[in-house]
Amino acid sequence: MKQTYISEIGKHEGQKVTIRGWLYNKRSSGKLHFLQVRDGTGIVQCVVFKGDVSEEVFGRSDAATQESSVVVQGVVRADKRSAIGFEVGVTDLKIVQAAQEYPIAKKDHGVGFLMDHRHLWLRSSRQHAILRVRSEIVKACRDYYDERGFTLVDAPIFTPTACEGTTTLFETDYFGEKAYLTQSGQLYMEAAAMAFGKVYCFGPTFRAEKSKTRRHLTEFWMIEPEVAFYDLNDDMDLAEDFVAYVVARVLANRRPELLVLERDVAKLEQVQKPFPRISYDEALAILKEHGVDVPWGEDFGGDEETMLANHFDRPVLVHRYPARCKAFYMKGDPEDALKALCVDMLAPEGYGEIIGGGQREDDLETLERKIEEHGLPKEAFEWYLDVRRYGSVPHAGFGLGIERTVAWICGLKHVRETIPFPRMLERLRP
RNA sequence: UCCCCUGUAGCUCAAUCGGCAGAGCGAGUGGCUGUUAACCACUAGGUUGUAGGUUCAAGUCCUACCGGAGGAGCCA
Numbered sequence: 001m002k003q004t005y006i007s008e009i010g011k012h013e014g015q016k017v018t019i020r021g022w023l024y025n026k027r028s029s030g031k032l033h034f035l036q037v038r039d040g041t042g043i044v045q046c047v048v049f050k051g052d053v054s055e056e057v058f059g060r061s062d063a064a065t066q067e068s069s070v071v072v073q074g075v076v077r078a079d080k081r082s083a084i085g086f087e088v089g090v091t092d093l094k095i096v097q098a099a100q101e102y103p104i105a106k107k108d109h110g111v112g113f114l115m116d117h118r119h120l121w122l123r124s125s126r127q128h129a130i131l132r133v134r135s136e137i138v139k140a141c142r143d144y145y146d147e148r149g150f151t152l153v154d155a156p157i158f159t160p161t162a163c164e165g166t167t168t169l170f171e172t173d174y175f176g177e178k179a180y181l182t183q184s185g186q187l188y189m190e191a192a193a194m195a196f197g198k199v200y201c202f203g204p205t206f207r208a209e210k211s212k213t214r215r216h217l218t219e220f221w222m223i224e225p226e227v228a229f230y231d232l233n234d235d236m237d238l239a240e241d242f243v244a245y246v247v248a249r250v251l252a253n254r255r256p257e258l259l260v261l262e263r264d265v266a267k268l269e270q271v272q273k274p275f276p277r278i279s280y281d282e283a284l285a286i287l288k289e290h291g292v293d294v295p296w297g298e299d300f301g302g303d304e305e306t307m308l309a310n311h312f313d314r315p316v317l318v319h320r321y322p323a324r325c326k327a328f329y330m331k332g333d334p335e336d337a338l339k340a341l342c343v344d345m346l347a348p349e350g351y352g353e354i355i356g357g358g359q360r361e362d363d364l365e366t367l368e369r370k371i372e373e374h375g376l377p378k379e380a381f382e383w384y385l386d387v388r389r390y391g392s393v394p395h396a397g398f399g400l401g402i403e404r405t406v407a408w409i410c411g412l413k414h415v416r417e418t419i420p421f422p423r424m425l426e427r428l429r430p
Numbered sequence: 431u432c433c434c435c436u437g438u439a440g441c442u443c444a445a446u447c448g449g450c451a452g453a454g455c456g457a458g459u460g461g462c463u464g465u466u467a468a469c470c471a472c473u474a475g476g477u478u479g480u481a482g483g484u485u486c487a488a489g490u491c492c493u494a495c496c497g498g499a500g501g502a503g504c505c506a
Contacts, residue, residue: 030462105456106467108442112498209505327506356506
């Protein structure tokens with residue numbers, strides 16, 4: 001008999017179906033066994049009544065252990081007591097494999113234990129919901145650019161040089177030469193934008209920073225659009241429209257998962273265009289109102305970002321930071337040489353920076369001077385300078401960190417749950 | 431790299447002033463025809479992270495190391 005997925009079970013009321021999955025939990029009451037069976041699309045209660053099945057089937061049901069793989073046959077019936085409105089009256093049960101004693105119990109576990117068992121933790125309903133939201137976010141990101149004439153141009157993972165300095169990169173041996181795992185595809189996207197106009201890349205990036213916070217991973221995913229002939233304002237328009245679109249998609253397609261996560265959906269529904277846009281100088285003024293005095297030229301710490309974000313009910317764009325706390329390729333503000341034409345987007349509710357980007361320096365001589373000022377080896381950037389030698393145009397782009405975005409939309413305390421197998425300062429396995 | 435907390439049964443935790451290592455969950459056995467982290471009864475389960483030290487006596491105090499957690503800094 002053909003397999004029926006639990007998500008489709010309501011269409012089969014009164015029919016005999018076959019469900020293949022795993023035993024999520026079991027309760028029993030003498031002659032009745034209540035098997036909670038999950039198949040990846042949902043969980044359904046399968047009721048085994050001693051009077052309805054053979055001695056063998058009832059015995060197998062009695063002996064079935066948590067997370068054993070099973071094939072259940074039975075009749076779908078509506079039941080008001082069920083969370084999904086239906087249950088299955090079992091007629092036959094086969095055990096594909098009888099699971100050993102399952103390490104993850106129904107009650108409390110510490111984070112360390114759960115992270116050690118991440119490969120099994122993925123089966124729990126909460127982790128399941130988070131990764132379904134992540135999947136939707138990734139799809140929404142791709143759809144957004146694909147539907148707007150962008151071309152996906154994948155950036156390399158192995159890179160010969162750092163964007164700026166080598167202290168935060170993972171070094172590898174590349175046939176006797178030093179290579180680094182990429183920390184951004186941006187420089188390659190700039191070259192690609194001059195070929196295709198509108199491009200994006202989406203892939204993993206790596207940072208060897210010894211950061212031990214709820215917002216950091218050593219391996220995380222980033223989507224980086226880059227557009228020829230865009231200035232800073234175009235860039236901010238794009239970032240705002242993009243983030244509003246992604247949030248709307250999750251609200252449209254993943255509400256049940258947000259419910260499982262007990263996310264305050266009203267806060268997400270407020271994420272509508274336009275987003276507030278403030279300059280770095282205005283941000284300093286807001287911080288001062290809250291009694292925090294950041295000297296001009298300093299970057300914001302986590303507390304300051306949270307304070308700024310809490311000032312608004314939706315993501316806020318902060319633009320024109322001091323040039324000295326930004327990368328060499330950022331274009332200087334023509335109205336104030338001390339400032340860069342850059343923008344960060346801070347997520348609400350203390351989730352921090354989810355986007356960083358800006359307009360790039362498009363003048364050859366200025367860029368050469370900046371590379372020198374930053375003490376970077378010019379020969380390594382010759383190919384990048386070529387982009388300015390042959391038909392340079394104003395252009396801009398940004399990078400959005402997927403994990404911080406997932407953490408924000410799901411309302412999670414820590415980014416470690418937003419990626420299937422997180423890589424962190426003290427954690428490489430499983 | 432720094433600061434702080436922490437390590438006791440498979441898991442989550444308790445153990446008063448340094449004085450008999452205990453509970454819940456999970457597991458096993460038995461019971462129960464509507465359970466929703468089911469419930470009830472019984473059973474098993476321990477080199478208290480490791481190595482030293484102080485003491486009549488250390489899970490408890492001290493030192494070092496190892497693991498875990500939170501925070502800071504770092505962080506296109």
